[in-house]
Amino acid sequence: MLQAFRTHKRWMMFIAMIFIIPSFVVTGIYSYNRMSDSENDLATVGDTSITMMDFDNAKRQYLDNFRRQMGQSFKPNMLDTAEARASILAALISDRAISLEIASEYMNVGEADAINLVKQAPAFQRDGKFSTEAYQQFLNSMGKSDEQFVLELRRDLTRQMLLSAVSQTTQASNTVAQRIHDLLTEERTIRTFEIKPTAFLKSVSVTDAEAQSYYDQNKSLFAVPESVDIEYVVLSPESYKNIKASEDDIKTFYEQNLQRFSTPEERRASHILIAVNNEKTDADAKKEADEIYKQLQADPSKFAQLAKSKSADPGSARQGGDLGFFQKGMMVPEFDNAVFSGKKGDLIAPVKTQFGYHIIKIVDVKPAQAKPLKEVRAEIEALYQQQAAIRAFAEDAENFSNMVYEQSESLQPVAERFGLKIQTVKNVTRDFEDQLINPNVIEALYGFDVLEDKRNSNAIEVASNTLLSARVTAHHKQTVKTFDEVKGDIVATLKNQKATEAARAQGSADIAKLLDKKSASGKFGDKTVISRERPGAYAYEVVTAALRPDANKLPTYTGVQTQDGSYFVIEVQSSKKIEASPEQLAMRKAELAQLYSNPEQAAFISGLETKFGTQILKDEYKPGYQPTDEDIAP
Structure with a gap:
């Protein structure tokens, strides 16, 4: 598989581009914690843990994507179900298993290749050329820096290549392809x-009795549901857009978050892998690796030649052992520690990993580098405003909640106190729902205090860092026309x-x-x-x-x-019947193979999960979970 990946690297990168750049759904598949004993762990994959923080981040990303795609149809609580919870965790487990496989196979996409793909992406083209402005607008909308996006793109490209290598093995028979061709082209x-x-409209008639009978049998079709007219206010970080950062604020933020504006250190290494397998014991592999290491100490120039003839990693062997540039944490721990403990030009004695013994040469080092303040000023101002708005919201949230309760006869005082706009909606039924007026708000609107006493509702959290209070201005009971x-x-x-x-x-x-x-x-x-x-x-x-x-x-x-x-x-x-040409038959087979590839990839990922070992630690995150009486008891 690794050989197929490396052989078709550039072609497969363009295939992966189709899936990644247009959707802009980027997830970091290497960023996991290897050792965690926290009670917040939801699952384990191999010797790694998936934490509640991982789950919350993934859920937030799904919601952000849905919000962009669905617009007004988006519902903040759409993932608050047992099925959605289990699906999100299942996706995290799959991604973690893929991450471990990528690390174990030493797969990596170079920075130059990722940047080249970004520059060729249609979304960033203006008049046939790469537009820095369009790219920067995209980065701003995602809240990411250029370095962060390129790094995540490299990771996702590597993931897509691994899965594409699996789909290349999917085959469709000539018989099925011929049958599909016949069905489509006959x-x-x-x-x-x-x-x-x-x-016939002029020749048919309807009697009053028929119309009355239809009405009597279908009165539910003519029901006008109960509804209310409401007004509401919303407090969120958006309410604090006017906060500006001073020069001292900008400098302090830059100094305290310097790592955010830095490119992480990258190292380029070559290796020769002497594998431990059925034909070669650990002792034999160690002996051979030591002998090769001695030869290279005497003549380092032979490294590429020996990698091509001796290394058990066929992909890198063809490149003289070259693995390209990679960051810390992207290789298995023993290999990673060896590479990042040395210096440029070092020849490292055999290092043992689960795959065998590696003789490593540190080819090049790209040190971590921070951008100057003037280049990131606009980003800092946006980040500062965002964080300051969240802080201001957190400080005022309790006062907002108290005020809508204590002065419950009107929303005007709280609107004036926090500079909020009172908004109105008419004909809100019990089934009504949009981005803000969610089921929790509906429940409050039809509660006795709000519906009958015309009081403000409590402050209701309708989204992350978003509080809403509403009141009923008119109540329309259900009627039938x-x-x-x-x-x-x-x-x-x-x-x-x-x-x-x-x-x-x-x-x-x-x-x-x-x-x-x-x-x-x-x-x-x-x-x-x-x-x-x-x-x-x-x-x-x-x-x-x-x-x-x-x-x-x-x-x-x-x-x-x-x-x-x-x-x-x-x-x-x-x-x-239309005879199929060899080219048409090949096209049908390719279409079928693409159709078959999804279950093939699912089976491959399932195999990876079995290979590394997975366990869901909390019952409520398992597929098909049903709460017991104890779970729902007050």
């Missing part, structure tokens, strides 16, 4: 005529139903006549050739109906009613 020569329901109010709509509905039924009856009668070689009511249009792949102007239902009759029993007549109520009478004249 051509039928047809003629049709359409019977529209509108042609009278028959007279909806009679016109009912009559129109029933007439459409009758017209649709008449169109179907006419079509069925016409088909019977045509099969009996008699004249039908409609006139066929010009003949046309259709297939599932090339339906032309016809609806899906028409194409499916035309391809349903036995090809050996043509010509024949059939019909189908489409979703809009029109009935199509179809004359199926002939059928023709």
Whole structure:
């Protein structure tokens, strides 16, 4: 697998680019804590732990992505379910297993390759050229620095390459590919005529008794649900946008967060791996590694030559043992410690890991480097404002909560105190929900104090660092529209139903006549050739109906009613199979392989989880968890 990864490295990087850059869903898959005995651990993968902090960060990232994608349809509580909780942890476990496999295989994407991909990403192109402004806007929207994004991109590219290497093994048979080709390309020569329901509207009628009966049997359709008109205020860090950083604030922030504005140290190393396996014992591998190390001490220039002929890592061996640049923590611990303990040019004596013995050469060192203050001033000002706003919110949250409770007859005092805008919404039903008016707010609105006494609701946390208080200004009880109010709509509905039924009856009668070689009511249009792949102007239902009759029993007549109520009478004249060219068959096989690759990758990841060993430590995060009476007892 590692060999396939390295052989197709550049091609696979472009494939990975399709998935990563457009979606901008970037996760750091190496950032985990190897040793943790905390009670907050949710799961273990190998000798690593997944903590509650890992879970909260992942959940927050999912919510941020959903918020950007769904806009007004986003609901802050959409992941507050047992199923979502189990799914998020399952994804973290999968990512951790992939991380461990990447580390064990010494896979790494170089910084230069990642930067090159960023510069080629369509999202950052303006007039055919890379736009620094577009890229910086993206970084600002994500709250990331250039170095942080490139590092995360390198990590995600490596992950995608590993999974792409798995999908390359997926195969589809010629038989299945041929069958799919036949189904999609079989051509039928047809003629049709359409019977529209509108042609029958004048001839159908609806009596008052029919309309009244429909109303009596479907009163729930005409119910106007209970609703309230409300006003509300929101306190969040957004309420403190006017906070500005002084020059001293900027300098202090820069000095205290210097690491954030620094590029971490990177080292480039080469290695020769002498593996311990069924053919070679630990003692034999150690002896061979010591001998090679002595040869290199005598003549370091032979390192690349010996790596090509002796190393058990075929990918790096072809490159003379070169592993490229990597940061601390991206390799297995023993290897990592050896590389980052030496200095440029050092030849390190054999280091034992789970894979065998490594002779390591430190080729180059890129020291950690901090950006000057003037380059990061804008970023610091934004970060300072963000953090200061959160601090100000935290300081005022309790006062806000107390004030809406103590002065519960109006929201005006709290709005004036904190400079908030009172917003209004009408017709808020018990099922109403948007980004802020979530189920917790609805529950409060329909509670006795708010609904009957017209008091402010308590301060409700509707999102992270976001408090809302609402009050009811008007209460509209559930009603049912009278028959007279909806009679016109009912009559129109029933007439459409009758017209649709008449169109179907006419079509069925016409088909019977045509099969009996008699004249039908409609006139066929010009003949046309259709297939599932090339339906032309016809609806899906028409194409499916035309391809349903036995090809050996043509010509024949059939019909189908489409979703809009029109009935199509179809004359199926002939059928023709299209021979697949070698290129078309290869394309079908590739499409099927892509379809099959998802379960293949899922099986591969499941195998990694088994390989490293996984355990979910808290029952409530397991799939299918059902709370017991003890769990929900007060």
